[in-house]
Amino acid sequence: MPTLTKLYTMKEASQHNTKDDCWIVIDGKVYDVSTYMDDHPGGDDVILATTGQDATDEFEDAGHSKSAKELMETMCIGELDTDVDTTDTALEDQPTSYPEKLMTLTKQYWAVPAAVVGISVVVGILYLRKK
Structure with missing residues (x-):
């Protein structure tokens, strides 16, 4: 069956x-x-x-x-x-293309790009303070 x-x-x-x-x-x-x-x-x-x-x-x-x-x-x-x-x-x-999918994920998970920017700013400030 x-x-x-x-x-x-x-x-x-x-x-x-x-x-x-x-x-x-x-x-x-x-x-x-x-x-x-x-x-x-x-x-x-x-x-x-x-x-x-x-x-x-x-x-x-x-x-x-x-x-x-x-x-x-x-x-x-x-x-x-x-x-x-x-x-x-x-x-x-x-989304139908890879860039569109990436943008959709970025909008859904906005904390990741925000964290990257935040870390970059902190590293930049620490670098400039050492000079």
Whole structure:
């Protein structure tokens, strides 16, 4: 008896886009990675940046190990429904290029650039005081 596979649309998958509720789509499969966010070696922001789109290229470009791919299979919750017209389900506000993604992350995590500026100012002041 064949197992029934749950089908999800990209719209459904894209609605799960927070650290506590995160789904990603890779190679036509939908994964619930919510429980893995804190353990991901690349950080949760890398995964969050790929929600709402097919993350296959990003996943493959990162060069994940065989054990990482085996772990990922344990998080598979279904497959992407390819029969649905994706033109109306794509998120229009999702960035499409790397600079746009970077700007979106910078806006979400403004503390990182603020900390870099703050540290730079402190280092500059300390450097000038030594002269």
